[in-house]
Amino acid sequence: MARLYEYQGKELLRGMGIPVPRGRAVRDPIQAAKIAQEIGLPVAIKAQVLAGRRGKSGGIRFATTLEEVRMAARALFREPLHGIPVEAILVEERLEIRREIYLAVTADPSRRQPVVLVSLTGGVDIEETAAQDPRQVLRTPVNIREGLLDHAARNILRKTPGATSADILSLAPVLCSLYRTYRQFDCKLVEINPVALTSAGPVAADARVDIDDDAIWRHPELGLRMTEETGRPPTPLEVIAGTIDVGDHRGTAHFVQLDPDGSVARELGKIPVAFDCVGTGASLTTMDELVPLGYYPVNFADTSGNPSASKMYRITKVILAQPQIQGYLFISCISSQQLDNTARGIVAALKEVFPATGGQPNIPMLFAFRGAYDEEAVQVFRDHGIAASPWVELLGREVDERDAALAFHKLHRRWRDATGSVP
């Protein structure tokens, strides 16, 4: 899922005819003051990070003078929000809000239909409201072939508890445009929380737009990069890994850095290792076994669904490019994935990154091939001389995740003792 920043979401909504506050995203306090001067005081200054509850965490400030704008902007850029550095802030007109409404369109997987969500008690506490009294949030499925026409939007609003005639008339066009946004941009979620009811009519005071990953290629106009959803901006390696699945549907290559600079491993006194699994279950259980033994997987990777060898080659190069790693594990779950192809991709990558040794690595590496063509996979490693490396351990379907972790531990200790490498 690719989540847009608030300012990007608002741009999209503006283009679809939904009123949004006047404002602009900026990257320094001087620009912030300039924009505030242009649009007029008072203004709201909002940290642009992909996290919720910004208001309650100090990520949204208000200013009535240009000096206050500069001070607020400086403060927002200085402090990470929910651990995420703030790289942009949105400076926009401060709205005189009479009431706050919640509007959203999302997919209902159980119905396989879009569903429109409306609540007249919008605002930051919408989740609590929905949990405490689900009747406050009206859910209405939409027939995707018919779309959401004006009369249907009015009917939805009419059924919303507490809605007045004025609400129905002013919000129906917003709801229709929101639904069109959802469809036109292949969204998983479009949400305005809140729609601010002002004297000038409804205005989108916030915007959340999540685009379906699989549809990103259909929207080059959005300039999105295909990366995993992590709640923080993607790392450069994640951006590179995100290109691997583009245009090639054969299997998947998911890659997320859990500890991009190795600082977490260092802090915990653990040994940073790189990691790739076939199947998330095998991945999680192996991680669980590795951590108590003193290792910290600095990335998560899942290469499943029978990826081509060329996909394996590319993701392996990305995984090994993490500078801080002191070992690598590849563990497959027992599945129908054709593991000889998987092995060829890994071997091709190893030969390229360790050319002086014909692919034999200089750090401990463990490969547990379990599943279809697992013996052939091991044979590929033998044929290419990589199995002969003292720092390579090859295992088959006779082992479980704990055995694999223990075997890696033994291998790592042997490597450390022989090379004098200090973890």
Added chain:
Amino acid sequence: MSLEFHLLSGGSITIHTPECPSCESKACVKVCAEQSPGPVLILGEDGRPCLKPTLTEIKRGVCTECLGCLLECGIHGNNVVRFQAPLEGLEAYLAEQEAAGRIPIYRQDAKQVEST
């Protein structure tokens, strides 16, 4: 003279075929014959591998990108198969890391295995 074909992933395979007539193994053709949906590489009358499907079919995914031809030619043939795969930004990333002193382990001491 080379045989070049483009792949679904955006990469390409190039075979420097002038070296092929002298190759006894024809390992590329043998490994490719085992691939489903059928071989991409077949042996031509001149002793060089040639393509069975069209370039368009290959680009649509008939070549499964198993990399068998690349690896088998490397050990049983004359090592004349080259594979290119797009990984936009990786080289620039590595250069940036190296400039900042964060060198990937495999570039730190590639001969470590030999010295131990």
